[in-house]
Amino acid sequence: MSAKAAKKTTNSAYELDATGIYYRDLNELIHKAVNDGQDHIILRNVNGQRYIGGSVTRPVTIDIYGTPGQDLASFMRGPMMTVYGNAQDGVANTMDEGTVVIHGMAGDVVGYGMRGGSVYVGGDVGYRVGIHMKEYMEKVPVIVIGGKAGDFLGEYMAGGLIIVLGMMSEPDDRPLTGNFLGTGMHGGCIYVRGTVPQWKLGKGLAPQPLDENDRNKLTRYVTDFCKQMDLDAKEALNGEFVKIVPYTHRPYGNMYAY
Amino acid sequence: MKHNYQKDISGCGISGFINRDGSRVSGEAIIASIGLMRDRGNGLGAGFAAYGIYPDFKDFYALHIMYDNLMALDRTEDFIKEHLHLEHQENIPHRHVPTIKEHPRVRRYFARPKRDIGEEQAVHGLTEDQDQDDYMVKVVMEINLNIPGAFVFSSGKNMGAFKGVGFPEDIAEFFRVDEYSAYCWTAHNRFPTNTPGWWGGAHPFTILDWSIVHNGEISSYGINKRYLEMFGYHCTLLTDTEVVAYLLDLLIRKHGLSKEVACRALAPAFWEDIERMDEDEKDLNRAIRMVYGSALLNGPFAILFADRRGLVGLNDRVKLRPLLAAIKGDTVYMASEESAIRTICPDLEKVWAPKAGDPVIAELYPHVEI
Numbered sequence: 095m096s097a098k099a100a101k102k103t104t105n106s107a108y109e110l111d112a113t114g115i116y117y118r119d120l121n122e123l124i125h126k127a128v129n130d131g132q133d134h135i136i137l138r139n140v141n142g143q144r145y146i147g148g149s150v151t152r153p154v155t156i157d158i159y160g161t162p163g164q165d166l167a168s169f170m171r172g173p174m175m176t177v178y179g180n181a182q183d184g185v186a187n188t189m190d191e192g193t194v195v196i197h198g199m200a201g202d203v204v205g206y207g208m209r210g211g212s213v214y215v216g217g218d219v220g221y222r223v224g225i226h227m228k229e230y231m232e233k234v235p236v237i238v239i240g241g242k243a244g245d246f247l248g249e250y251m252a253g254g255l256i257i258v259l260g261m262m263s264e265p266d267d268r269p270l271t272g273n274f275l276g277t278g279m280h281g282g283c284i285y286v287r288g289t290v291p292q293w294k295l296g297k298g299l300a301p302q303p304l305d306e307n308d309r310n311k312l313t314r315y316v317t318d319f320c321k322q323m324d325l326d327a328k329e330a331l332n333g334e335f336v337k338i339v340p341y342t343h344r345p346y347g348n349m350y351a352y
Numbered sequence: 353m354k355h356n357y358q359k360d361i362s363g364c365g366i367s368g369f370i371n372r373d374g375s376r377v378s379g380e381a382i383i384a385s386i387g388l389m390r391d392r393g394n395g396l397g398a399g400f401a402a403y404g405i406y407p408d409f410k411d412f413y414a415l416h417i418m419y420d421n422l423m424a425l426d427r428t429e430d431f432i433k434e435h436l437h438l439e440h441q442e443n444i445p446h447r448h449v450p451t452i453k454e455h456p457r458v459r460r461y462f463a464r465p466k467r468d469i470g471e472e473q474a475v476h477g478l479t480e481d482q483d484q485d486d487y488m489v490k491v492v493m494e495i496n497l498n499i500p501g502a503f504v505f506s507s508g509k510n511m512g513a514f515k516g517v518g519f520p521e522d523i524a525e526f527f528r529v530d531e532y533s534a535y536c537w538t539a540h541n542r543f544p545t546n547t548p549g550w551w552g553g554a555h556p557f558t559i560l561d562w563s564i565v566h567n568g569e570i571s572s573y574g575i576n577k578r579y580l581e582m583f584g585y586h587c588t589l590l591t592d593t594e595v596v597a598y599l600l601d602l603l604i605r606k607h608g609l610s611k612e613v614a615c616r617a618l619a620p621a622f623w624e625d626i627e628r629m630d631e632d633e634k635d636l637n638r639a640i641r642m643v644y645g646s647a648l649l650n651g652p653f654a655i656l657f658a659d660r661r662g663l664v665g666l667n668d669r670v671k672l673r674p675l676l677a678a679i680k681g682d683t684v685y686m687a688s689e690e691s692a693i694r695t696i697c698p699d700l701e702k703v704w705a706p707k708a709g710d711p712v713i714a715e716l717y718p719h720v721e722i
Contacts, residue, residue: 142389
């Protein structure tokens with residue numbers, strides 16, 4: 095496949111028809127546009143191309159129409175990315191900064207090892223979302239999920255924030271979160287709108303009520319999420335939330351070493 | 353063999369769809385779908401299964417056999433002539449493909465057992481069809497086990513598997529997959545990890561009408577293999593996935609389990625989840641685990657399997673491999689990636705990620721006869 099993209103520059107936006115373009119060629123074109131000083135990139139007819147927005151380090155705007163492939167926004171630092179469609183697996187792998195807004199659903203391992211920035215998913219997410227997320231000083235990654243989540247949410251989580259709203263989901267009979275929630279979690283925080291039975295939680299975790307600090311954080315991110323998704327934040331915030339955090343900083347400290 | 357060393361980190365890719373109204377379409381769609389996920393494989397295996405492709409011979413078992421040498425061919429054809437009534441035989445039509453430097457001889461035979469209803473059938477109260485199916489399983493096992501260099505890679509009625517070493521588009525080109533017309537298609541793009549990339553080891557794996565394509569690895573292979581040997585199934589194709597084809601035949605065709613229950617045996621509920629079920633479910637799930645413990649598939653998998661009536665997608669219990677399902681009209685699609693479905697059907701009515709361990713079962717409409 096050759097990079098015979100129908101490139102168009104309309105006003106200030108750099109527009110690209112991604113039909114049939116191999117992922118490497120597509121990403122080269124994106125990086126070139128970013129390096130050439132383009133601030134707004136519109137990708138149309140994206141279907142399955144991997145690593146889109148990967149390693150882009152300028153705060154450009156990237157709009158994606160279609161179904162982007164694996165590892166969307168991996169290692170990304172800065173861009174404001176919007177996906178009009180569903181995303182596949184590995185969104186925001188090791189992402190550092192910026193925002194990814196997905197109007198559809200997302201697959202497994204969203205935010206794997208994520209270090210900063212925000213991922214907003216309108217619909218459901220798959221399994222192992224937020225696995226190995228971490229935070230350091232002012233860098234606190236955030237994932238907000240409008241729908242429901244599969245098993246192993248926040249597995250090995252070391253930092254950051256995950257919010258599950260459980261509002262836009264299909265099929266309806268799916269539970270709010272899956273099993274093994276927060277297994278191996280030793281940092282960070284998960285807020286769930288609704289109830290989570292104790293047996294679904296990983297060892298060393300307990301659902302807790304929110305305090306004022308939690309409420310403030312929740313309001314801030316849910317409001318921002320709803321703004322991006324064009325939803326009523328009041329309705330989203332109007333519900334019982336639980337907080338899931340590890341009960342000590344090192345819940346597994348005695349597991350291997352002593 | 354030329355290898356592409358500049359490889360992407362990846363896993364296998366699978367795709368399949370069924371037209372529930374039984375309408376048949378050419379292989380072009382499935383080739384495009386699996387082709388979109390080219391980077392999930394590394395050129396060391398690909399294949400297709402197609403249902404409804406041999407309407408002129410639909411009452412005969414279609415044996416697809418690959419031969420490494422002429423000695424294997426002679427011995428196999430002698431064996432076939434001795435045990436089967438042969439309606440028609442020919443080379444499987446294929447094209448020369450530059451990227452496929454060498455390939456086994458590929459032939460197909462439309463045949464059925466010579467013998468009439470046997471004593472065994474009378475003793476066990478089997479129907480004639482059941483008896484013939486059992487006989488054909490023995491024929492396949494006998495060839496694969498005892499004739500060096502001969503491998504039966506397809507043995508169902510009105511269906512066929514086409515597979516080999518190459519990328520999906522190469523194997524499709526080689527076997528002229530676009531020229532067949534089927535109501536159910538599956539495809540595989542292989543990235544072999546711990547078993548050899550050879551022609552017999554490409555997916556799908558089949559026995560009778562069953563075909564299976566798999567992304568992942570079956571770490572319970574040893575247990576499953578020994579379990580199957582007790583029932584006369586012999587694993588000869590050096591790849592873990594082979595056990596799944598025979599397990600399906602054993603559990604569903606021989607033991608009469610429904611597809612739902614068979615899937616529950618392959619990917620059973622965790623004991624702790626069983627404890628939370630109501631009493632009936634508890635009994636059923638305990639019974640499945642106790643009776644079919646050796647059929648449990650351990651390790652990561654996303655599989656698609658099919659028979660003449662349906663297509664089923666199933667994940668391992670903790671979802672270690674991706675699987676998407678989608679619907680448009682009478683067609684149900686399943687694939688490793690949504691984009692592989694969108695490339696052949698952009699305007700889907702419904703897309704979802706099946707829950708780990710819960711099968712997606714798509715069958716022909718009951719009134720559809722094939």
